[in-house]
Amino acid sequence: MLAILLVAAAHQFDFAAHRLDVAAPAQALAIRAALFELAAATRALPAGMTGDSAAKALYRHVADRDALLDVTRFPSEVDVTFRGLGRAACIETESMARRLEGSVVVQLEGYATASDCGGSNAMTWRIMP
Secondary structure, three states: OHHHHHHHHHHHHHHHHHHHHHHHHHHHHHHHHHHHHHHHHHHHOOOOOOHHHHHHHHHOOOOOOOEEEEOOOOOOOEEEEEEEEEHHHHHHHHHHHOEEOOOOEEEEEOOOOHHHOOOEEEEEEEEEO
16 A cells, blocks of 8 residues: 555656646746847836836836846846746746847846756846847
8 A cells, every 4th residue: 555655656746847847948938028028128118217117117027927127227237037936947948048139138147057057046137228
């Protein structure tokens, strides 16, 4: 009976780990999309806007996430940090969104390789209009 319980517990653990791995690409794509939205929104803000006003205008793009905005260097730069990312999500996001280029450059700070991703990660991108 104990052996059956141990096997069942092992299968549940494998299923939970697989579910997390499957969710990681979707989470990475959602962060990448939010970064594109933030980049476009940052570029559209008037350069004379105050930091508080800029933060309010940009926050709506990350309001549904565990994220922090740093607008202290606005208009030349805005930083966004997504917190609480697991290892698999960190690896996927680093791969999909290390650097986004267009009329605005979005650059991941740190996380040079997948081995930099730990169990819980706070990943910061610099948005430079």
